[in-house]
Amino acid sequence: MYKEKLEIILPNVQKPARYIGGEINSIHKEKSKIDVRFAFCFPETYDIGMSHLGMKILYSLKNNVDNYWCERVFMHLPDMAEEMRKNSILLYGLESLEPIRDFDFIGFTLQYELTYTNVLAMLDLAGLPVLAKERTDTHPLVIGGGPCVCNPEPLADFFDLFVIGEGEEVNLELMKLYEKCKKEKKSKAEFIEKAAEIEGIYVPSLYETTYKNDGRIEKITPEKKVKKRIIKNLNEAFTPEIFVVPFCEIVHDRAISEILRGCIRGCRFCQAGFIYRPYRERSEGKILGNIKSLCENTGYDEVSLSSLSTGDYKEIENLLKILTDYTNKNSINLSLPSMRIDSFNDEILQQVKSVRKSGLTFAPEAGTQRLRDIINKNITEDDILRGCKIAFEGGYTSVKLYFMLGLPEETDEDIEGIKILVEKIIELFYNTPERNKSKAISISVTLSTFIPKPFTPFEFEPQLSREEIIRKRKYLLSILKNKKVKISWSDYNASILEAALARGDRRLGKVILKAWQSGCQLDGWDEHFNFEKWEKAFSDCGLDMSFYANRKREYDEITPWSMLNMLVSREFLIEENKRAHDMKTTPSCREKCASCGIGGACSERKI
Amino acid sequence: MNEKSKPMRVFFKKTGRAKFISHLDLQRTMQRALKRAGLPVWETEGFNPHIYITFALPLSLGIESTCESFDIKIIEDIQADEIREKLNAALNEDLHIIAVAEPVYKHTEIIKAEYEIAVENAEKFAEFMSQNEIIITKKTKKGEAQIDLKPLIELRGIEGEKVVLILPAGNEFNVNPMQVTSAFSAFVGEELQARITRTAVFCVDGEAFI
DSSP states (O other), X not given: OOHHXXXXXXXXXXXXXXXXXXXXXXXXXXXXXXXXXXXXXESSOHHHHXXXXXXXHHHHHHXXXXXXXXXXEEOOOHHHHHHHHHTTXXXXXXXXXXXXXXXXXXXXXXXXXXXXXXXXXXXXXXXXXXXGGGOOTTSOEEEEESGGGXXXXXXXXTOSEEEOBOHHHHHXXXXXXXXXXXXXXXXXXXXXXXXXXXXXXXXXXXXXXXXXXXXSEEXXXXXXXXXXXXXXXXXXXXXXXXXXXXXXXXXXXXXXXXOEESOSSOOTTOHHHHHTOSOEXXXXXXXXXXXXXXXXXXXXXXXXXXXXXXXXXXXXXXHHHHHHHHHHHTTOEEEOOSOOGGGOOHHHHHHHHTTOOOOEEEEEESSSHHHHHHTTOOOOHXXXXXXXXXXXXXXXXXXXXXXXXXXXXOOHHHHHHXXXXXXXXXXXXHTOTTSOTTSOOEEEEEEEEOOOOTTSTTTTSOOOOHXXXXXXXXXXXXXXXXXXXXXXXXXXXXXXXXXXXXXXXXXXXXXXXXXXXXXXOOTTSTTTOOXXXXXXXXXXXXXXXXXXXXXXXXXXXXXXXXXXXXXXXXXXXXXXXXXXXXXXXXXXXXXXXXXXXXXXXXXXXXX | OOTTOEEEEEEEEEOGGGGGSOHHHHHHHHHHHHHHXXXXXXXXXXXXOOBOOEXXXXXXXXXXXXXXXXXEEEOSOOOHHHHHHHHHHTSOTTEXXXXXXXXXXXXXXXXXXXXXXXXXXXXXXXXXXXXXXXXXXXXXXXXXXXXXXXXXXXXXXXXXXXXXXXXXXXXXXXXXXXXXXXXXXXXXXXXXXXXXXEEEEEETTSSBOO
């Protein structure tokens, strides 16, 4: 246990409270009574990782089993990593303060492609070989889950197995199997072989990929597909009633309650909208009960509802009424992220406003109706203006708007469309008599680069080239000159790397290894991101970033992730891609079933 | 404010790992503990209501203490012991409530604090104190200033590896014991590991702050 050693080094690092553990509600168990120890690793810093609901769910779920102990581990910033190395401290769990090298499982949640090098950095700091084939029976199993594993191939070299889909059930099945194998003194290889039989477990070492001369995939063997796991009934799914309360400030420092899972919308660029299908809701009673327990157990005075689209909850107004009855009485602030502009109405605004007023954020994504139809963002200009009008009448004076550049079929007219829309919103503000007259309107426009992702109808699309993205951005800046509008944008380098890793194949393992060895880590942070090193890593491996990012795929190309069955069918994705190019929209699942492949598991499906 | 509200002072220890919780984080931690404990405490009114809490004397990051305190306002009749027990149930052993009582002194009456410093080479501390002057650079509101620490340090004793001393404390003029240990390190000529604990806070009349 590193308690004493840590006391000596922590005065030398920034924000030491994130490395001490022992927070209120953290779970401490007696080691002698534990059969399986699990290190839940979030490959980002404490303040980001501790904000993540998925980690809270799996942490409580595993710790609810008496003889399992799950601990939390986060990415250390360079100052802490250096102190740890100097003082021979290996990466440790925040509960026991013991090295995770001695645990049974090391599980990473993969939320974002630019955290891949952090995985390697953490394994290395834990004193483990980063390559799966170099780890032996004396080392813990290294497993991965989360949205990025819908294409796990770039990480195949580093992991023993991946958990595909929702983790609530399969994590416990896996640990149970492990417990049994451990008692029977089975080898790691024997365990992995048995684990591969569990639905939702993908073992990369059991698969092989061959390539054509042009770099595309020739064949993946065996043909057996791994089907993602889902929780059929969200009301029966495990929900944590207690959160660890951090000592130091984190990004989302509040209670979070999941109200629904999946999405009925089908925006064609949105990976979450497809990989988290089917759409399921949790009952109002369950949500209220959950929020009460969380607030009472944590002392939080803020709660936010988690979903991909809060306004799609069938009884949203009733839900908000029930919730605000409780939150207002207890001076708790209720926040509603992920509100689509078309589901935004006066009543919802009143509910949100009754405690605290923050800025509003809407995501039209594209500047014209034509392009919004192509991406199937089924909102109209009227919806946007109506939503803004309600907000202005309610006293809001600042609006944040998200747009993407580089969408399929995008033309300069769509860029002009952004300018026209923004100007209409400003005009609307000054034509709203009930507006807050003491302040000027401020609009912040954020431009991100479209990144094609696996299991979306746009997985076939090329990412637009750097030159074109820069040209389009400059064009917008030249036509949208208004002191009330602030325009910001994402870095293309990070976007192209994300695009390459997202649709990369197994060969990228070498690139990730090389990039990390040359010093890349914390790639999601501007101040640590080093694109030149990544470019060099690609070229040293004889690979080309734009082959993965900027290349159009034919419908019959074998994708690196084709051994996975995410329930949404390939035929549906192809059909949706064709409809996009034909400028045809697809209605939401609630209006009309689009036969995406989910079938009977879908609660929206009417037979 | 509620007419019936009554001020209460909560004394607590901040030891072990809790010494790495910053002052601002501690404030939030205590507010949440009060909420978890379900205590009838007064909340500020207005746009963003929050539990009223005010600390006597901020403690620097990395220093432990057996004599910290904060004030709250109670809006319903509740025994001091009940507050203590409920709060302890909502905290951990590194943040332990020692006592709860009605305040006697005002925060502004604080003038000194006592520190126990466990430090290597403690036997050289007498020699360190026998210098004519101990000049250090102190950051003040107006910039940096050279000050002589010697007349400010009231040495209470050296026992084995432990030095006990009293330093000026409070809003007006405060000396951080880390400035003393770093001056001592410089005097000894090596980077010394020091474990500092605040053990008492005193008021203008010489009595302990309660």
